[in-house]
Amino acid sequence: MKHKHLTIYTATLLITALLSCNSTSTTKQETNSSEAALAMVAEGNPEVAEVTAAPKVPAPVGTRAAKKLIVNLVTTEIEGIIADSIPYTFWTFNNTVPGSFIRVREGDEVTLNLKNDASSILPHNIDLHAVTGPGGGAAATTAPPGKEASFSFKAINKGLYVYHCAAPPVPMHIGNGMYGLILVEPAGGLKPVDREYYIMQGDFYTKASVVKKGLMEFDNDKAVAENPDYVLFNGKKGSLLGANMIEAKVGETVRLFIGNGGPNLTSSFHVIGEIFDNVYLEGGSTVSHNIQTTMIPAGGSAIVEFKCDVPGEYVLVDHSLSRAFNKGCIGKLKVTGEPNEKVFSAKTLTKE
Numbered sequence: 001m002k003h004k005h006l007t008i009y010t011a012t013l014l015i016t017a018l019l020s021c022n023s024t025s026t027t028k029q030e031t032n033s034s035e036a037a038l039a040m041v042a043e044g045n046p047e048v049a050e051v052t053a054a055p056k057v058p059a060p061v062g063t064r065a066a067k068k069l070i071v072n073l074v075t076t077e078i079e080g081i082i083a084d085s086i087p088y089t090f091w092t093f094n095n096t097v098p099g100s101f102i103r104v105r106e107g108d109e110v111t112l113n114l115k116n117d118a119s120s121i122l123p124h125n126i127d128l129h130a131v132t133g134p135g136g137g138a139a140a141t142t143a144p145p146g147k148e149a150s151f152s153f154k155a156i157n158k159g160l161y162v163y164h165c166a167a168p169p170v171p172m173h174i175g176n177g178m179y180g181l182i183l184v185e186p187a188g189g190l191k192p193v194d195r196e197y198y199i200m201q202g203d204f205y206t207k208a209s210v211v212k213k214g215l216m217e218f219d220n221d222k223a224v225a226e227n228p229d230y231v232l233f234n235g236k237k238g239s240l241l242g243a244n245m246i247e248a249k250v251g252e253t254v255r256l257f258i259g260n261g262g263p264n265l266t267s268s269f270h271v272i273g274e275i276f277d278n279v280y281l282e283g284g285s286t287v288s289h290n291i292q293t294t295m296i297p298a299g300g301s302a303i304v305e306f307k308c309d310v311p312g313e314y315v316l317v318d319h320s321l322s323r324a325f326n327k328g329c330i331g332k333l334k335v336t337g338e339p340n341e342k343v344f345s346a347k348t349l350t351k352e
């Protein structure tokens with residue numbers, strides 16, 4: 001017995017030592033990663049980056065070297081439909097909620113040009129969480145209506161980051177839809193998958209506009225109380241339903257870039273009938289496996305990956321379910337292909 005105890009004790013010590021050694025080296029590697037990205041030289045002439053409206057994402061960076069990129073965004077104040085033919089005054093980056101998806105590689109040197117459309121009433125700017133520097137670029141890019149402002153940054157930390165307008169009052173600018181995602185891919189790129197989609201959750205607080213009959217606009221009292229009328233994927237009820245469902249085929253791997261613009265609520269992101277094989281927690285470098293629901297803070301993100309094993313319609317929700325079933329936070333992934341009855345069989349047993 002004594003010998004057995006000693007063996008278990010020795011084994012425990014060994015495992016503890018290995019684990020602590022591993023965690024030390026991981027930390028060191030991560031520190032060196034941003035240092036390595038900082039040292040990368042982005043050569044050649046600047047190129048205009050491809051940006052996309054949700055649920056589409058730009059092409060992966062693949063194996064290309066670090067380069068110089070130009071990202072052009074326009075801020076606008078426009079009327080759009082929030083739900084059931086109800087118009088709402090959205091404030092946007094590139095006329096969409098969420099704003100355009102930006103995809104860069106670590107080590108890239110990015111010049112961001114922010115033009116505030118001449119039809120705007122207020123100044124706007126951009127704070128990118130992927131930026132290391134004061135305000136994430138907010139002060140540097142503050143532009144009155146009709147003006148343009150620019151700044152440059154080097155993408156030194158890989159991950160999936162939120163960007164948003166940070167002009168005061170900030171909750172109002174975000175609450176009107178001024179947010180989006182920027183992905184900083186690692187050198188060599190993320191592992192290829194069959195399908196990638198861009199989805200952002202936001203909470204919306206509405207009241208009747210005094211400017212135009214029937215039009216809705218931001219309600220500050222409801223925002224302060226954190227009691228939204230709508231919680232939505234991609235800025236519109238039904239944006240991922242019916243003809244707008246995202247799609248995949250049986251056997252394909254799917255990667256979702258999920259963001260939460262807020263301005264207030266934390267999301268409990270879940271896909272009914274799927275288990276996430278991989279989740280890049282909070283959009284960072286820690287990858288967890290076999291996750292049912294992942295928490296996405298306001299101003300945060302997650303990358304989720306899974307393989308589609310059987311056909312059907314899979315419902316995307318914030319698992320704070322009143323938001324899904326009463327406030328609009330619901331979407332669908334349609335998977336087509338052959339059934340696999342080993343994985344799932346819908347045969348029901350009837351009792352006489």
Ligand SMILES: [Cu+2]
Nearest residue numbers: 124165167173
């Ligand atoms: Cu703004």
